[in-house]
Amino acid sequence: MKKMKVDEVLNTNIWDVDSKPHIVVDYEKCRRLCNKKACVYLCPAGCYTLTGGEILFSYEGCVECGTCRVICPHEAITWNYPLSGRGVQYRYG
Amino acid sequence: MSYLSNTKFDVIIVGAGPAGSTAAYTLAKNGLRVVVLERGRTAGSKTLYGGRVYSKPLEEVYENFRKEAPIERWVKKERFSFMSNGELLTLEYSSTDSTSFTAYLSRLASWMAQKAEEAGAVIVTDIRVDDLYLEDGVVKGVRCGDEVLRSNVVVDAEGVNRLILERFGMVPKLEKRQVALGLKQVIRLDASKIEGRLGLAAGEGLAWLIVGEATGYLPGGSFLYTNSSTISLGLVVFLEEAYQNINQHVFNILEDLKQKQSIKEVIADGVVIEYGAHLTPEMGLGMSPKKMYGDGLLIVGDAAGLLLNLGYTIRGVDFAAYSGYLAAKTILKAHSMGSYNSESLSFYQKLLEESFIMKEMKKHKKITKLMRSNEMFTIYPGILLDTVKKLFEIEYSSPTILQALRNSIKGKTSLLKLLWNIFRTFF
Numbered sequence: 001m002k003k004m005k006v007d008e009v010l011n012t013n014i015w016d017v018d019s020k021p022h023i024v025v026d027y028e029k030c031r032r033l034c035n036k037k038a039c040v041y042l043c044p045a046g047c048y049t050l051t052g053g054e055i056l057f058s059y060e061g062c063v064e065c066g067t068c069r070v071i072c073p074h075e076a077i078t079w080n081y082p083l084s085g086r087g088v089q090y091r092y093g
Numbered sequence: 094m095s096y097l098s099n100t101k102f103d104v105i106i107v108g109a110g111p112a113g114s115t116a117a118y119t120l121a122k123n124g125l126r127v128v129v130l131e132r133g134r135t136a137g138s139k140t141l142y143g144g145r146v147y148s149k150p151l152e153e154v155y156e157n158f159r160k161e162a163p164i165e166r167w168v169k170k171e172r173f174s175f176m177s178n179g180e181l182l183t184l185e186y187s188s189t190d191s192t193s194f195t196a197y198l199s200r201l202a203s204w205m206a207q208k209a210e211e212a213g214a215v216i217v218t219d220i221r222v223d224d225l226y227l228e229d230g231v232v233k234g235v236r237c238g239d240e241v242l243r244s245n246v247v248v249d250a251e252g253v254n255r256l257i258l259e260r261f262g263m264v265p266k267l268e269k270r271q272v273a274l275g276l277k278q279v280i281r282l283d284a285s286k287i288e289g290r291l292g293l294a295a296g297e298g299l300a301w302l303i304v305g306e307a308t309g310y311l312p313g314g315s316f317l318y319t320n321s322s323t324i325s326l327g328l329v330v331f332l333e334e335a336y337q338n339i340n341q342h343v344f345n346i347l348e349d350l351k352q353k354q355s356i357k358e359v360i361a362d363g364v365v366i367e368y369g370a371h372l373t374p375e376m377g378l379g380m381s382p383k384k385m386y387g388d389g390l391l392i393v394g395d396a397a398g399l400l401l402n403l404g405y406t407i408r409g410v411d412f413a414a415y416s417g418y419l420a421a422k423t424i425l426k427a428h429s430m431g432s433y434n435s436e437s438l439s440f441y442q443k444l445l446e447e448s449f450i451m452k453e454m455k456k457h458k459k460i461t462k463l464m465r466s467n468e469m470f471t472i473y474p475g476i477l478l479d480t481v482k483k484l485f486e487i488e489y490s491s492p493t494i495l496q497a498l499r500n501s502i503k504g505k506t507s508l509l510k511l512l513w514n515i516f517r518t519f520f
Contacts, residue, residue: 085134093199
């Protein structure tokens with residue numbers, strides 16, 4: 001099996017993505033307070049990317065694990081589960 | 094929703110995972126009015142784990158468990174490997190017997206919810222519980238958005254991310270030292286290929302844990318479990334240590350593992366059909382609330398921090414389900430006495446303490462601490478592989494075991510420290 005990209009692997013899942021994000025990131029805090037930006041490496045779904053040195057978050061591929069909420073040292077993340085069963089739909093889990 | 098808010102249930106259970114549904118099943122079977130509120134579209138659609146369940150505690154709770162449950166393969170072969178520089182040192186145990194099986198947790202959770210439903214519990218999906226609902230400081234139900242649902246007692250089976258308990262102030266915010274991050278791919282592969290490549294007889298299962306290079310030398314472990322016609326391949330890293338030391342995307346560590354010869358040949362021609370991640374309690378009882386109960390409240394499963402990782406075995410589902418069972422027993426007793434205050438619900442703590450769950454968690458307290466020592470994952474796999482390499486790859490002269498070990502250790506650690514660490518881990 002050749003090496004896969006995270007988007008490619010996420011696409012094997014079934015999704016019902018909400019139109020509203022269930023996680024909100026305070027970019028101002030990321031910019032002002034955070035050098036480490038560990039969320040970029042540790043979000044298993046690659047939802048946090050660096051663009052021009054700044055964090056960009058997209059909730060669409062979120063697998064609702066909660067890692068970012070736990071590791072963010074600056075409380076920059078307002079985290080909740082999606083409403084109405086939206087988001088990732090595990091068939092195997 | 095209006096049906097729900099107009100009905101008073103005896104028990105509201107938050108979350109239809111193994112803990113929640115097992116509590117519901119036990120309560121409904123004994124005639125209580127139970128509703129399970131599940132945020133996912135179906136029971137099991139939001140759960141994820143490594144891949145293996147220890148059976149005995151579930152057999153005690155569910156009749157005909159072995160016959161009816163969605164079991165994939167009974168584990169007959171256990172493998173534990175150290176990996177370093179693509180080389181592998183493996184301990185393999187083959188048994189004629191089996192006490193654990195592989196399964197898809199989504200299907201197992203869905204099966205348990207169905208059992209609860211058949212017993213008379215109401216399972217409501219697509220509903221996110223936001224808060225506990227209190228009257229005079231006593232838990233009397235839950236809030237979902239603007240709606241209040243009332244009950245005599247609430248069982249919190251919300252899982253490892255304890256948003257509800259945190260908001261309630263029962264537990265502090267989850268910390269990275271308390272949890273590990275697990276990620277997993279489910280890879281479709283013909284049963285004959287799985288069995289042929291891993292030396293399994295038809296229908297037999299394998300559980301394989303690998304430390305060292307398999308996690309990019311981060312503290313934690315990688316796992317491979319065989320299902321009927323898929324392989325569950327993933328890794329678990331302790332979040333605190335990963336936070337400090339990771340230098341690449343965690344997803345790539347798993348992709349790198351798939352490229353290692355020993356794994357590559359097992360999963361060749363496989364197709365990834367699902368990818369997910371989940372946090373897991375990893376601190377022994379360090380994540381558990383001091384009291385697993387309150388006035389009108391019981392806490393079960395991952396939310397109660399009940400999971401035991403010994404490095405070579407990981408138990409979560411059986412602990413979760415059994416804690417749900419014990420919570421149900423407590424509620425049945427409280428119901429017969431007509432009191433759901435914290436005093437009568439404290440019986441749950443007593444049952445937990447007396448059960449295998451707390452005994453196991455306490456007995457193995459030391460090893461769960463030692464598992465966090467970095468050397469175990471960073472230096473030792475290399476030393477071991479290097480020693481073995483010296484012993485087996487001979488040109489003219491062969492070293493004694495002690496010479497090989499001494500030479501492999503040189504510059505990395507002292508022999509005394511290594512032996513001491515091994516000694517205190519296992520004895």
